[in-house]
Amino acid sequence: MANKNLFRSLVGRLIRSADAVNKEGAPAYAFTDQAALAQYAATGCLNTTFYAGAAEQLDAVLTLAGKVEPRFLAQTAVYAREKGYMKDMPALLCAVLSVRDLDLLARVFDRVVDNGRMLRTFVQIMRSGAAGRKSLGTAPRRLIRNWMEKRSDEALFRASVGNDPSLADIIKMVHPRPSTPAREALYGYLIGREVNPAVLPELVR
Secondary structure, three states: OOOHHHHHHHHHHHOOOOOEEOOOOOEEOOOOHHHHHHHHHHHOOOOOOOOOOHHHHHHHHHHHHOOOOHHHHHHHHHHHHHOOOOOHHHHHHHHHHHHHOHHHHHHHHHHHOOOHHHHHHHHHHHHHOOOOOOOOOHHHHHHHHHHHHHOOHHHHHHOOOOOOOOHHHHHHHHOOOOOOHHHHHHHHHHOOOOOOHHHOOOOOO
């Protein structure tokens, strides 16, 4: 039998030495910025965990998002939403992308913001200033208006559940242009204006 001590020492010399410590304080290997962001995007909850607080996670994600290329940021946002089924994280990455690259944001917006809850989360994060801006800005407003225009009256009405911000708040922010009398009445109904009930979509009536 081969000398176990000899071969054990060879294995030890071949293994790369740990170059970091994890949250437990144990030896670990440092990720690249891309790998670290991908891990946060697929598993991060932006809430307090056993090892890290919510603010610590947010700071880490924002730092990493500022280091990677915008294209990777956009790809990570899409993956986190479509494959990881995450909610807050892909919305946060899109908010960061609104500062880094508006063209890429436009390309991935509908894939990440795929329902009313995601829309509200995106707007909430944008208004918080966490991503680097406190107003929506011209391009994000246009993306949100386009998002609304692509939804049917029924889909938009069903997306009106939720607050802080509500869909009514968002309508007041972006001023969508109704393309039909029914859509005009629906917008009015959602923001609390008096409208002719006969013009409202059937589901709302």
